[in-house]
Amino acid sequence: MTGGQALVQQLLRHGIDTLFGLPGIQLDFAFDALWEERERIRVIHTRHEQATAYMADGFARSTGRVGTCLVVPGPGLLNAAAGLATAYACCSRVLCLTGQIPSDQIGSGRGALHEIKDQLETISSVVKHAERVLSPEEIPGAVQRAWGALHAGRSRPVEIEVPPDVLERVADVTLLGPEAPGGAPPLELDLLEEVARLLGGAERPLICSGGGLLCSGGWDALRELSQLLEAPVLMTDNGRGAVSDRDYHAQTGVLANRALVPEADVILVVGTRFSMMRSARFRARIRKDARLIQIDVDPEEIGRNYRPDIGIEADAGQALFELCSRVVLHNRVRASRRDELVALAARSRERWAKASPLCEYGLALRAELPDDGILVNESTQVGYWNAGGGFPVYQPRTFLGYGYQGALGYGFPTALGAQVGNPGRKVISVNGDGGFLFNVQELSTMAQQRIPVVAVVFDDRAYGNVRRIQQLRMGGHTIASELLNPDWIKLAESFGVAGYRAENPAALREVLREALASDAPALIAVPMPDAVAIQGFYPPEPVPPRPTLA
Ligand SMILES: Cc1ncc(C[n+]2csc(CCOP(=O)(O)OP(=O)(O)O)c2C)c(N)n1
Numbered sequence: 001m002t003g004g005q006a007l008v009q010q011l012l013r014h015g016i017d018t019l020f021g022l023p024g025i026q027l028d029f030a031f032d033a034l035w036e037e038r039e040r041i042r043v044i045h046t047r048h049e050q051a052t053a054y055m056a057d058g059f060a061r062s063t064g065r066v067g068t069c070l071v072v073p074g075p076g077l078l079n080a081a082a083g084l085a086t087a088y089a090c091c092s093r094v095l096c097l098t099g100q101i102p103s104d105q106i107g108s109g110r111g112a113l114h115e116i117k118d119q120l121e122t123i124s125s126v127v128k129h130a131e132r133v134l135s136p137e138e139i140p141g142a143v144q145r146a147w148g149a150l151h152a153g154r155s156r157p158v159e160i161e162v163p164p165d166v167l168e169r170v171a172d173v174t175l176l177g178p179e180a181p182g183g184a185p186p187l188e189l190d191l192l193e194e195v196a197r198l199l200g201g202a203e204r205p206l207i208c209s210g211g212g213l214l215c216s217g218g219w220d221a222l223r224e225l226s227q228l229l230e231a232p233v234l235m236t237d238n239g240r241g242a243v244s245d246r247d248y249h250a251q252t253g254v255l256a257n258r259a260l261v262p263e264a265d266v267i268l269v270v271g272t273r274f275s276m277m278r279s280a281r282f283r284a285r286i287r288k289d290a291r292l293i294q295i296d297v298d299p300e301e302i303g304r305n306y307r308p309d310i311g312i313e314a315d316a317g318q319a320l321f322e323l324c325s326r327v328v329l330h331n332r333v334r335a336s337r338r339d340e341l342v343a344l345a346a347r348s349r350e351r352w353a354k355a356s357p358l359c360e361y362g363l364a365l366r367a368e369l370p371d372d373g374i375l376v377n378e379s380t381q382v383g384y385w386n387a388g389g390g391f392p393v394y395q396p397r398t399f400l401g402y403g404y405q406g407a408l409g410y411g412f413p414t415a416l417g418a419q420v421g422n423p424g425r426k427v428i429s430v431n432g433d434g435g436f437l438f439n440v441q442e443l444s445t446m447a448q449q450r451i452p453v454v455a456v457v458f459d460d461r462a463y464g465n466v467r468r469i470q471q472l473r474m475g476g477h478t479i480a481s482e483l484l485n486p487d488w489i490k491l492a493e494s495f496g497v498a499g500y501r502a503e504n505p506a507a508l509r510e511v512l513r514e515a516l517a518s519d520a521p522a523l524i525a526v527p528m529p530d531a532v533a534i535q536g537f538y539p540p541e542p543v544p545p546r547p548t549l550a
C-alpha cells in the first residue's frame with residue numbers, strides 16, 4: 001500500500017470515522033486514500049486550517065473521542081496552530097496530521113513550497129507529542145504512539161508529519177492493532193485509603209472539580225462521592241456540567257466560593273489547576289486547619305498553585321470511584337445540606353443576574369436549549385456572563401469554553417465540530433461580532449455539510465471588551481476597537497444559511513426556538529442596545545490616571 005493508504009488504514013483501526021481537513025499537493029496521496037475509504041471516514045473540508053483544528057477540538061471535547069485534522073505543512077500547520085493551542089489549554093484529544101516538504105529537502109532551507117524552519121520544533125509548543133515519519137512502514141507505529149500519547153496521563157493534542165514522497169511510496173506495511181500503550185498511572189491505594197478516612201471523618205467536606213474530571217469521564221463517581229459526603233461540588237468554568245446544576249450539590253461562581261471555602265475542614269481538589277489559588281485573596285479563605293487533597297493525572301499540576309497536604313497522581317474518575325467504595329467504611333453521619341445549598345445557589349444566581357443586563361440574553365439561550373444541548377461559549381460579553389456561572393449546565397461535556405487561551409474566533413468552528421460529533425443534539429454557538437468574523441468563512445462549511453448549528457452573534461459594533469477598557473482606563477478615547485459590521489442577514493443568506501435578527505432577549509428566545517426547530521444551519525444577529533453595549537460585562541471601577549507624554 002502507499003503511505004497514504006497506510007495512514008488511513010491505521011486511522012480506521014483506531015475507529016476514526018470523521019476527519020477535518022484542507023488539502024494541498026503534499027497531501028494528495030493521503031486524500032486519495034481517504035477517497036477510497038469515503039464510506040468509512042467522513043471528510044469535512046473547511047475554508048481555513050484554523051477551523052480544522054477547532055472543529056477537531058469541538059468534536060473531541062463534546063464526545064470524549066479523538067478529533068482528527070489533516071493540514072498542509074508550513075502555513076497550513078501554522079494556521080491550525082491557534083486551534084491546537086486551545087486544544088492544549090483545554091486538554092483535548094486532537095490528532096493533527098500534517099505534511100512536510102519532500103524528505104530529501106527537509107532542513108536544507110532551499111525554499112521548497114510551504115517550507116518553514118524546524119516545523120516539528122515549532123509545533124511542539126502546542127502539542128504534547130510530535131513525530132516525523134520517514135517511511136510508509138513506520139506509519140502504523142507512529143499513529144499508535146500518538147494514540148498512546150492522546151490517552152496516557154493528561155490528554156492533549158499530538159502531531160504527526162509525513163512528507164509527500166512517504167505518502168506516495170508503496171511498501172509492505174504491517175498495520176497494528178488498535179490497542180495503545182499508556183493509560184492511567186496505577187492507583188496509590190494506601191494514599192487513597194488515607195484520603196477516604198479524612199473525607200469520611202470530615203464535618204464540612206468540599207469538592208473542587210475542574211475540566212480534568214470531564215476529560216476522565218468520571219462524573220458518575222463524582223456525583224456519588226458528593227452524595228456520600230453530602231459535600232458541595234464547586235466547579236470551575238471548564239468543569240461545568242460534571243454535576244448537573246439541577247443537583248443541589250452543584251455550585252459555581254464567586255459567591256459560592258466565598259461561602260463554601262472558609263467553612264470547609266477537608267477540601268478535595270480534583271482535575272483542576274486550582275488557578276484561583278494564585279490570588280492571595282482566595283488563598284486566605286482556606287481555614288488554617290483545613291486539610292487539602294489534590295488529585296490530578298498530571299503530577300506537575302499538583303501543588304503548582306497551592307501546596308496540598310496530600311497529592312495523588314491519578315485519573316480523576318478512577319480515583320473517585322475507588323474513594324467511593326472506601327469512604328462508606330469511614331463515613332460519619334451528616335445532616336442534609338439541601339436547604340442551605342439550594343439557597344446558596346439561588347443567591348449566587350440572583351446576584352449574578354443582577355450583575356449585568358446581559359443576564360437576560362444568557363437566560364434566553366438556556367431557556368431554548370434542551371438539557372442535552374451543547375453551548376459553545378466564545379470570549380464575548382454574554383459569554384463572560386455565561387462562564388461566570390450565569391448559564392446553568394445540566395450534563396457533562398455540554399458547555400465548551402475558551403480555556404486559558406481565550407482565543408477569539410475559536411467558538412464558531414468548535415461548535416461546528418461539536419455538532420458533527422453529536423448529530424442528534426442541538427448546538428448553539430455564542431459569538432461577539434469581533435470573534436465571529438475570525439472564522440466567518442466557515443458559514444460555507446456549515447452550509448455545504450449541512451451542520452445545523454445555530455450561531456448567535458451579539459453585535460455591539462466593537463471589540464467591546466477592548467473598547468470598554470480603553471474608555472475606563474485610557475481617558476475615555478478609543479483606538480482600534482470600533483467595528484464596521486456586515487449586514488448579517490445578507491451575509492448568512494449569501495452562504496446559504498438562514499439569517500435571523502433578534503432585537504431583544506424575548507425576541508431572541510422566539511427566534512432561537514424557530515431556528516433550533518428548523519434543524520438547519522442558522523445565524524441570529526442580536527444588535528445590542530447602546531446602553532448595554534457600552535456598559536459591557538464589567539462594571540466600572542475607579543482607575544488611577546496614567547502618565548501622558550509632555
Ligand atoms: C486571538 C485573539 N486575538 C485578540 C484577542 C483580544 N481580545 C479579547 S476580547 C476582544 C474583543 C472581542 O470582541 P467581540 O468578539 O466583538 O466581543 P465583545 O467583547 O464585543 O462582546 C479582543 C480583541 C483575543 N482574545 N484573542
Ligand SMILES: [Mg+2]
Binds near residue numbers: 432433458459464
Ligand atoms: Mg463586539
